[in-house]
Amino acid sequence: MEVPGGPGGEAGRKSRSMLKAPVLIVLASILGAAGLGLPAGPLDSTGRDTVPGGPRPREEPFVVRPFVSEQAGGWLGKAACYGPHRDGQRPGGPSPSREEIREDLRIIARHWAMIRLYGASPPTETILDVIREEGLDIQVMLGVWIAPEEAWDEAGHLTGRFPERAEANRNEVDGGIRLAAAYPEIVTSLCVGNETQVSWSPHRSRLETVIQHIRRVRARTELPVTTADDFNYWNKPESRALAREIDFINCYAHPLWNGLQLEDALRWTRLTYDEIRAAHPDREVVLGETGWATSKHDEGEQARLIKGRTGEEEQREFYREVTAWSKREGIPVFLFEVFDENWKGGDHPSEVEKHWGVYRADRTPKKAVADES
Template sequence: AGLLLVVALGNAAGCRASNAAAVVEHPGDRPARVQRREFRPELNGRWIGNGISYGPHRDGQDPTKGIHPSAAEFREDLALLAPRWRMLRVYASGDPIETFLRVIDEDQLDIKVMLGAWINTETRETPAGDVEAIPEAVAANRAEVEAAIRLANAYPNIVIAVSVGNETQVSWSSHKVRPEVLIRYIRQVRNSVSVPVTTADDFTYWLLPESRAVADEIDFLVTHVYAMWWGRTREQALSFTKEKFAAVRAAHPQHLVVLGEAGWATRRRTEGAEEAKLMAGVASESEQEKFVCDYLAWTTANRIPNFYFEAFDENWKGDDHPDGVEKHWGLFRADRTPKPALRCVPLWE
C-alpha cells in the first residue's frame, strides 16, 4: 500500500494529476528499442524468482531524517537474508543503498538487486487554484534518478533491474506524479543503463486503460497485491492474490508481470485508524506463517517472479501507535529475531 514503502524521502504535498496529459518530448527522450529487455531472475543458471523487499532502517533510524544503517548493519542483515534469498528489492538509490551495494560487492555475495529510484510529488496547488512546481522535490527526484543510473552502471553484476517510481500513479498515492513526469524519468534511466527498467504500482492502476501509456515505456511490469488491505481474511488471501495477478497479466499480455509486493502483517490497529476500517483479516504471526507457506508454494510451482513484502519490521513507519500495521509486515522483527513464517522459506542450497 502507498504508505508502507517510503524508504528514501519524505512525502511532498499532493498534486493535481491528469492521466490525459500529453507526454512532453525532449531530445533523446524516446528510447530507440527494437524489443523489450528481458528480466531474468536467475543466478548461475538457477531460478531465484522468490525475492524479498528490503527496507534496512532499524529502530532509531529514519530515512526521512537522514539517519541510515551502517555498513556493519548491512552486513548483519545480509547474513540473515543470503541463506534464503538471492534476489532483493530496494526502493531508493541514495547514500545508504550505495553502501549496501558496496557491501555485497566487497563480500562477493551471490545476490541480485532490483534497484529503486524513489520519485516524489513535484507540484502543489496554490491557494489561487494554480499548480506550481516544488523546486526541492524536482531537485531531489533528479538526484535520485541520476544516482540510480550511476549505481546500476557501477554494479552491473549485482543490479538486475531498475524500478523508477513506486506507487506514483494509483489514485490513493501519497506521492503521486503526473504520468508524463514518470515517463520522462523512465526514459532517462532506460537510455542510460543496460538492465531492464520498470515502475511498480498497485494492481488497480494496472487494470486501468490509461496505464498502457506507462506500460509501453517499460521492459516488464511490477504489480502490488495486498489481500489484507482489501478486507480479505487469511483464508481468502491467496485466491484474491492469484485473481488480481492474473487480471494484470490479462490486461498486459505483452509484458512479463512480476509480483512486486504481497504479504501479511502480524500486528494492526483494530479501531481508530484506516486499517481498522479496511482490514478484516487477523494480524498475527501464526496467520502470517500460513499465508507465507501457501504463497511460496504457489509462486514456486508456477515460477512467478516476486518480491515478498517484506524482510524486516520497520518501526519508523506510520504514526507513533505501536500497533500501526505499516510497522509489522516483516518476516523478521525489528530486532532481527525471526518470526515463525521464516520456517516456510527454504534455505538456499
C-alpha cells in the same frame, strides 16, 4: 489529490492504505553516469542525460528487455523487499552502520536470492558494496525514488512547483544509473518511481514527469527498467501509456489491505496477478510487493479496511502458500518485507505499517522463517 494524467476513481476494490507513510528522500548530490561505459547519449555539463530542445522521446523501435529470474540455473524469483532502517533510524535521518547492513545481508542470504531496494540514495551504495565484499549470492532490483514535483487541486489546476524535489529526483536518476554501472554483477533491473499513479498514493506524480525519468534511465542503461504501482492502477486502461514505456510490470497485490481473510488470500492474489497479465499481455508481470502483517491498530483506516486476522501464524501460512505458488508457476514474487520497520506509520506500537517483516526490528525471526533461520 488528483493529478492530471493519473488514474481515476477506485472502481470497486479498495487498495493499500492511504495512510502509508511517505518515504523521506535524501537530497544528496550524486555523481553522473559519464565515463562508466554506459550506452552513448547526450549529456549536459554535469553529466546528466538530456536531449537539447525538449523532452526525451520514446525509444523507437522499443525492444523489451527481459526481467532475469534465473541465473546459472538457479531460481531468483523467491525475493523480498529490504528496508535497512532499525529502531531510532529513518530515511533522511540516522542510517544503519556498515556492520548492521552486513548482519542484515547475511540473514537475507539464507532465504532469498534477490532483494528490492526503493531508492538510490545512502545507504544503498553501502548495501551493494557489502554484497560484493561478502561474495553473497544476492541480486538487486535497484530503486530510483521519484517524489512529486508539482501540486494540483481537485479541479486539475496547477497550484505549486517544487524545484528542490525535481533536483532531488534528478540526483536519484543519476545515482541509480551510476550504481547500476558500478555493480553490474549485482544490479539486474531498475525501478523508477514507487506508487506514483494510483489514486490514493501520497507519492502521486504527473504521468509525463514519471515517463521522462523512466526514459532517461532507460537511455543510460542496458538493464530492464520498470516502475512500481498497485494492481488498482495496472488494471485500468489508462495504465497502458505507462506500461509501453517499461520492460516489465512491477505490481503490488496486498490481500490484507483489500479485505481478504487468510483462507482466500492466495486465490485472490492469483486472480489479481492473472488480471494484470491479461491487461498487459505484452509485458512480464512481477509481483513487487505482497505480504501479511503480524499486527494492526484497532482504529483508523487500517481497522476499517483490514478484515483478515493479523499474526505470526497467519503470516507463516500466507508466506508458505505464496512461496510455493511462485516457485510452481515460475512467477517472481517480492515478499513484503524482510524486517519490521518501526519508523513507519503512526505512533501507536500496533500500527500495521510497522509489522510487515518476517523478522522483527531487532532481527529475531518470526514464525514464517523460524524453521529456515
